Amino acid sequence: MALVLEARDIHKIYEGASGLTHALRGVSFSVEQGEFLAIMGPSGSGKSTLMNILGCLDTPTTGSYFLEGVDVAAYNEDELAEIRATRIGFVFQSFNLLPRSTVLRNAMMPLMYTACPKKERAERARSALRSVYLDEALFDHRSNELSGGQMQRVAIARALVNDPALILADEPTGNLDTATGEMVLATFKGLRDQGKTIVLITHEPDVAAHADRAIHIRDGKLAGKDCPVHTRDTDPMPASVGHDSIAGPGASPCGQAGHQRGGVR
Amino acid sequence: MKLGDLLYETWYALAANKGRSFLTILGIVIGISAVIAMTSLIGGIQNTLMGELGFAQARQVAISVNAPQGITFDDLDALEQMMPDYEFITGSTQIGTSVGTGTTTVENATIFCAKPEYFIANGSNLESGRLFTESEEKNGARYAVIDQNSVKEVFGSVDAQAVGQTIHIGNDDYQIIGVLQSSTLVSYGTMIYVPYSTAVQRLGVTDGYLQITGFVREGADIESVVATTTSTVARYFGLAGEDDVYVFSFDSIIKEMETTMASFSLLMGSVASISLFVGGVGIMNMMLTNVTERIREIGLRKSLGARRRDITKQFLLEAIMLCVMGGVIGIVMGLLGAWGLGAAVGAMQPGMTVVPAISLPVILGAVGVCVLIGVVFGYYPARRAAKLDPVESLRYQ
Numbered sequence: 001m002a003l004v005l006e007a008r009d010i011h012k013i014y015e016g017a018s019g020l021t022h023a024l025r026g027v028s029f030s031v032e033q034g035e036f037l038a039i040m041g042p043s044g045s046g047k048s049t050l051m052n053i054l055g056c057l058d059t060p061t062t063g064s065y066f067l068e069g070v071d072v073a074a075y076n077e078d079e080l081a082e083i084r085a086t087r088i089g090f091v092f093q094s095f096n097l098l099p100r101s102t103v104l105r106n107a108m109m110p111l112m113y114t115a116c117p118k119k120e121r122a123e124r125a126r127s128a129l130r131s132v133y134l135d136e137a138l139f140d141h142r143s144n145e146l147s148g149g150q151m152q153r154v155a156i157a158r159a160l161v162n163d164p165a166l167i168l169a170d171e172p173t174g175n176l177d178t179a180t181g182e183m184v185l186a187t188f189k190g191l192r193d194q195g196k197t198i199v200l201i202t203h204e205p206d207v208a209a210h211a212d213r214a215i216h217i218r219d220g221k222l223a224g225k226d227c228p229v230h231t232r233d234t235d236p237m238p239a240s241v242g243h244d245s246i247a248g249p250g251a252s253p254c255g256q257a258g259h260q261r262g263g264v265r
Numbered sequence: 266m267k268l269g270d271l272l273y274e275t276w277y278a279l280a281a282n283k284g285r286s287f288l289t290i291l292g293i294v295i296g297i298s299a300v301i302a303m304t305s306l307i308g309g310i311q312n313t314l315m316g317e318l319g320f321a322q323a324r325q326v327a328i329s330v331n332a333p334q335g336i337t338f339d340d341l342d343a344l345e346q347m348m349p350d351y352e353f354i355t356g357s358t359q360i361g362t363s364v365g366t367g368t369t370t371v372e373n374a375t376i377f378c379a380k381p382e383y384f385i386a387n388g389s390n391l392e393s394g395r396l397f398t399e400s401e402e403k404n405g406a407r408y409a410v411i412d413q414n415s416v417k418e419v420f421g422s423v424d425a426q427a428v429g430q431t432i433h434i435g436n437d438d439y440q441i442i443g444v445l446q447s448s449t450l451v452s453y454g455t456m457i458y459v460p461y462s463t464a465v466q467r468l469g470v471t472d473g474y475l476q477i478t479g480f481v482r483e484g485a486d487i488e489s490v491v492a493t494t495t496s497t498v499a500r501y502f503g504l505a506g507e508d509d510v511y512v513f514s515f516d517s518i519i520k521e522m523e524t525t526m527a528s529f530s531l532l533m534g535s536v537a538s539i540s541l542f543v544g545g546v547g548i549m550n551m552m553l554t555n556v557t558e559r560i561r562e563i564g565l566r567k568s569l570g571a572r573r574r575d576i577t578k579q580f581l582l583e584a585i586m587l588c589v590m591g592g593v594i595g596i597v598m599g600l601l602g603a604w605g606l607g608a609a610v611g612a613m614q615p616g617m618t619v620v621p622a623i624s625l626p627v628i629l630g631a632v633g634v635c636v637l638i639g640v641v642f643g644y645y646p647a648r649r650a651a652k653l654d655p656v657e658s659l660r661y662q
Contacts (some may be wrong), residue, residue: 057568057655078572085570092659096565100281112270113570158569 006030010063025220038211089159091169099144128157149180292544293591301599308622322388328477335473356475374455378464394428394443402460409439487516545642552646564658584643592635
């Protein structure tokens with residue numbers, strides 16, 4: 001299968017008031033088309049930094065980041081914006097919807113920054129909203145009239161609307177109760193089944209368990225070999241395996257000693 | 266980003282902050298309404314005065330001569346020969362006396378004893394009735410022409426039917442045959458015009474003490490005519506000093522008025538531009554607050570693919586829209602104010618109707634100034650928004 005993204009030896013060094021911070025220390029991994037990957041790590045591990053680089057909001061200090069085969073590590077700000085507008089869909093913990101705009105308007109937002117003709121926008125937004133199973137009656141409601149789960153599904157539809165290569169979800173269930181969170185995760189799975197590539201950042205093992213595979217980041221390095229949480233073609237519900245993989249390299253069934261850091265496929 | 270999108274986003278943002286947006290644009294509203302009110306009012310007054318003066322009065326030259334030997338109509342004929350720039354030169358005399366209708370008496374009325382051509386030189390406009398003719402003047406007819414103000418003074422109301430009525434001047438009754446429109450520029454209270462010969466015969470006017478009024482030929486340069494007139498008249502009467510001859514044209518008054526109005530406009534303009542500057546700073550302040558409040562939204566937009574220039578455009582357009590909205594409200598308020606002030610002027614000066622001059626270039630200019638203020642004071646906040654780091658902005662609480 002084609003690689004959607006490939007990170008090669010990514011380092012990120014910040015210059016802050018307290019001196020230099022080495023946030024990422026040589027991260028390498030890759031994600032295939034149609035894969036649902038969870039990136040796990042405690043706060044301060046560098047997972048946010050990694051997500052920002054994957055989302056083309058930031059560039060690595062050194063290393064390469066191939067998105068659909070193109071190295072975007074050295075892109076300038078406008079070029080990155082272009083990539084974000086067309087190839088990446090973001091889902092945030094706090095939804096980040098415009099509260100007084102309608103659901104449809106919110107879902108259409110990214111198209112404003114693309115060449116998509118106006119006539120097509122509403123149609124694309126509608127079909128994105130349908131694919132996250134949002135009730136059509138809600139399309140013309142203001143987004144602040146929705147429940148948290150509905151809001152997050154609008155946000156997912158917004159991430160989908162420009163048919164991105166990669167959907168990046170940053171703690172998408174962090175502000176939701178468990179049941180609603182499950183529903184949102186089920187939505188991601190549904191999208192994965194439609195062939196979308198999803199990278200989910202979380203610190204919750206239960207959430208990561210829904211992904212096909214999880215990688216751990218700790219102190220700016222990938223901790224342990226990334227391992228398939230399950231093989232989705234054969235076993236769609238191996239939640240317990242996912243848990244193990246999160247506990248650390250030692251406890252993971254595929255976390256044997258001697259594994260390479262940063263999976264290369 | 267397409268213009269339609271920008272406009273929608275701008276509208277969305279401004280509608281979210283209606284109250285604050287309105288307060289912010291007050292400075293612009295006040296500045297623009299002051300400019301619009303003043304320019305249309307001044308334009309209106311100017312139009313009224315000019316309309317009243319007419320083209321005829323612009324060609325009028327009044328000549329005062331301090332000639333000890335007196336001035337007669339023969340002198341005027343001679344001067345007319347000497348100065349071909351004049352279509353004609355005519356003389357008149359004023360006397361002060363009381364007039365009455367039997368029921369009312371007006372003290373201190375000014376009686377103008379004149380020949381018919383005097384009306385032409387004065388640019389008088391008939392409101393109703395007619396003027397006296399040359400033969401009526403020669404024959405000493407007891408006819409009077411009266412102006413609208415005087416109708417009010419004598420008959421109690423401007424609308425009174427004066428033509429055909431009799432008025433008592435001196436020892437005789439005169440029939441009113443015409444009513445002139447009142448001039449707001451020149452007013453001597455109650456003004457009544459009678460034929461010159463009649464005044465000589467019945468009001469004790471003695472020939473030889475005339476005031477001279479000249480009517481310049483069309484197209485002649487009034488300024489140079491005024492200059493040559495001064496020297497010619499001085500030479501004719503053998504007066505050494507030019508202090509004894511004073512020549513005065515309405516043209517110079519008009520020019521003087523234009524200069525006065527222009528400097529007044531300039532003054533108003535500078536006051537208004539201070540207001541606009543302060544308004545612009547207010548807009549900048551609000552836009553900076555706006556940017557800070559909407560950091561997360563900016564971060565979101567950037568994460569969705571907005572480039573720096575998209576963000577710049579969005580915030581710049583917001584500032585421009587604010588200013589233009591202020592401008593439009595200001596234009597409307599200014600025009601209403603001009604109408605109100607015009608009506609007030611009309612009420613203070615009877616017979617003067619001031620219709621504010623609504624000038625399209627001024628209105629377009631005002632809108633243009635608003636756009637400019639928006640650009641000047643909106644650029645810095647917009648750039649600040651555009652330069653925000655997307656990662657930092659998304660994390661901002």
